[in-house]
Amino acid sequence: MRPTMRFGWLAVVLTPLFSTSAPASAQDLLIHGGTVVTSEGSFAADILVRDGVIVELGRALTAPTGVRSIDASGLLVMPGGVDPHVHLGGRRADDYRTGSMAALAGGITTISNFAFPAQGQTLAEAVAREAALIEEQALADVILHAGINDPVTQQEQVSTLLAETGQASIKIFMVNASFDANIRAYLATMAAAGRAGILTMVHTEDGPILARAVEQLTAAGKTSLEHFPDSRPVLGEVVAMQRAVGMAEQTGSPIYAVHVSSARALRVAQDAQARGVTVFVETRPIYLHLTRERFDGPDRGLYVGQPPLREQSDQDALWNGLANGTIHVVGTDHVAYRREVKLDPSQTIARHRAGLNNLQVVRPMLYSEGVVTGRISAERFVAVTATNPARLFGLYPRKGSISVGSDADIVL
Ligand SMILES: [Zn+2]
Structure with a gap:
């Protein structure tokens, strides 16, 4: 059995504080205007997600064509x-x-x-x-x-x-x-x-x-x-x-x-x-x-x-x-x-x-x-x-983190 077997089949979960109605494209999205909170600190940043993975973090990112965007203004954006x-x-x-x-x-x-x-x-x-x-x-x-x-x-x-x-x-x-x-x-x-x-x-x-x-x-x-x-x-x-x-x-x-x-x-x-x-x-x-x-x-x-x-x-x-x-x-x-x-x-x-x-x-x-x-x-x-x-059980930084390369397990 491969090590990944201890995870469920769904590598990406966008928790239902917002809803995902189009599963095929739901894993690509831009979350903008929120305050990202990690264990290290809090900062304003937009998050671009591709195929369920965070690919970019930064200010004033724009959604590529066809990518859904979520306005997180006034919200905290935390790891799942x-x-x-x-x-x-x-x-x-x-x-x-x-x-x-x-x-x-x-x-x-x-x-x-x-x-x-x-x-x-x-x-x-x-x-x-x-x-x-x-x-x-x-x-x-x-x-x-x-x-x-x-x-x-x-x-x-x-x-x-x-x-x-x-x-x-x-x-x-x-x-x-x-x-x-x-x-x-x-x-x-x-x-x-x-x-x-x-x-x-x-x-x-x-x-x-x-x-x-x-x-x-x-x-x-x-x-x-x-x-x-x-x-x-x-x-x-x-x-x-x-x-x-x-x-x-x-x-x-x-x-x-x-x-x-x-x-x-x-x-x-x-x-x-x-x-x-x-x-x-x-x-x-x-x-x-x-x-x-x-x-x-x-x-x-x-x-x-x-x-x-x-x-x-x-x-x-x-x-x-x-x-x-x-x-x-x-x-x-x-x-x-x-x-x-x-x-x-x-x-x-x-x-x-x-x-x-x-x-x-x-x-x-x-x-x-x-x-x-x-x-x-x-x-x-x-x-x-x-x-x-996430650290103690071998999942970090894939889980427990909002950083480039982490799974887009994000809670608003
Ligand atoms: Zn117990």
Whole structure:
């Protein structure tokens, strides 16, 4: 399989803040009069697109004959979003097609998913299985991360994954019950990934600490979702982050901590960064916009995600991290379930449907609550929603950038 197989079939997406009615010529156009915002700065420029690629950037460009032009006066012109943390397919309500539609409606042009091997499958086979579905269903571009669920056999496969399939990332779950029993194999997997130039994404919650919290709450009769935030305490995230940092330090392999939710876990990552350990940090819209008070209300089921919602002080620390560059990416961890499934009253702290549906709203919410309020600049907005994830997952400067030669994935 060629490396390009991890992208969807549609290399070019002009997101639907304007509409394209003539597909044959829609990939040639001039966008003029707007303010281009990149992670580096903002400037007035027109953009000429040919065959879906940006071929010219400059002032007072004119549209060649027959090329459609779009007046972007008064508008910001940004790279299409890149969301490296999306879950699609399986029992979830979104597949690659509807996930693409939600993303495109919200200014995201590259989504993602995780390829977990089924019983007896190799990582490469899992990637091929998902690549076939992407070919068939996806409208947006798609990054596939290989999911590690058997490090004992998969550590070997990681060494050849990038060359074989083009996958530049794997994901491990410290929260899995089998994590501790296989810790040596996970270390070897992470080491192999680092040597192969593959980024290891880590779900940083400690299984034993979470399991004990659930046991204690259960013994006290506190099994309803009202107690969900206490069933996955900050301590579990802190311990896992410390260990993940230790693993990164021991192996010399970079890590990418997904969905960091608490001030204390962020501090562990920041201390590691300050020591020169390569720890990339992702946070998630729910932690930036919501706090655990949501679990006081009757619709608490809607907010069940792992890790849970935290305190206002945690939220404040995350916004600071976004502003000061110690948080690199806002990824949704999008998991769509139908409302009635999320509100199913039989759910408990031990048995529930985790995940939130937020692909379509992540960028508008971050812009509204971050840029408009002055908490982050428009350039940081572009960095954490497009440029940084494009860089980390091997797509830059084709994605995440507005420059000559980049794909014309543009949001007005
Ligand atoms: Zn996730």
